[in-house]
Amino acid sequence: MKQSVFESRHQEDWLRFATQLDALERGKTKGKSHDAFSADYRRLCQQLALAQERGYSSHIIDPLQQLAMRGHQQLYRHRSQMGGKLLSFVLADFPRRVRTEWRFVLVASLLFFASLIVMAALVYGFPNLVYSVVSPEQVAEMESMYDPSAARIGQAIERESSDDWQMFGYYIMHNIGIGFQTYASGLLFGLGSLFFLLFNGLMIGAVAGHLTGIGFGQTFWSFVVGHGAFELTAIALAGAAGLKLGAALLAPGPRPRGEALRLAAKDSVELIGGVILLLLIAAFIEAYWSSMAWPSPTLKYSVGGGLWLLVLSYLTLAGRTRHAPD
DSSP states (O other): OOHHHHHHHHHHHHHHHHHHHHHHHTTOOOSSOHHHHHHHHHHHHHHHHHHHHTTOOHHHHHHHHHHHHHHHHHHHHHHHHHHHHHHHIIIIIHHHHHHHTHHHHHHHHHHHHHHHHHHHHHHHHSGGGGGGTSOHHHHHHHHHHHOTTSSSSSSOOOOOHHHHHHHHHHHHHHHHHHHHHHHHGGGTTTHHHHHHHHHHHHHHHHHHHHHHHTTOHHHHHHHHHHHHHHHHHHHHHHHHHHHHHHHHHHOOTTSOHHHHHHHHHHHHHHHHHHHHHHHHHHHHHIIIIITOSSSOHHHHHHHHHHHHHHHHHHHHHTTOBTTBOO
């Protein structure tokens, strides 16, 4: 293709791309999405490569190289901004949101952890009570999993790394499923979130009380104490996010119910973003630390206590500034 034909065919695209760059460089980010800009940038780079391959003159190649360099700078800046926003969310925005929604967090945490502790104590004192919330088949499965002499936990031979990776994926899907279920059911005027908080608390408590009562407590508690800091906290926060949705439907205030729900969903999404982060960490710890056979129970309890302190300190202290109180 002749240089003049090539230039006339793509001249309009180059001018449009240059206009986009001018707007971005002036700080005007409205307009095309990042994906659309990336597609235009890749197209320009392809055209530059063709021009160089065909030996076109510097009259075309030099301006295209300048556009490509400017486009690359804008893409890099956007990615840096995205990374900064993600870091800001993890270090400040999420814990601030937890503290802002402290009423919902308090209600969800009390319901979940209180039901867990009370049920564990009741089952420990009255062993047959476990069958009121857990089926005999599930009880037998839990006993098999946490039997100190079993081949999976306690003094087990550790899994292969490929098995750890598979379990990591399984824990992610399982945990996020529970979190999303607890959150989304808040659309049932909050009743769904209340139900799943109570249900999960009773189930976990019943299993904990039963295994402790039959002498498997050390195996069980040393396994769950590490990842439990992130997983159980995430479940409570997912419930808090669901309760916020339910409250918007039950008491929208002066706003129409749809608008109140939209605003509540916008705020609760920040909680859910953090819940997903906590569940990912929990899945990683469960797959790669909790299942390890070589650490002593004392070491696992120490690490678990440290992780609980870390989570509580993070949610209560992270993101605080002297001039921006919660």
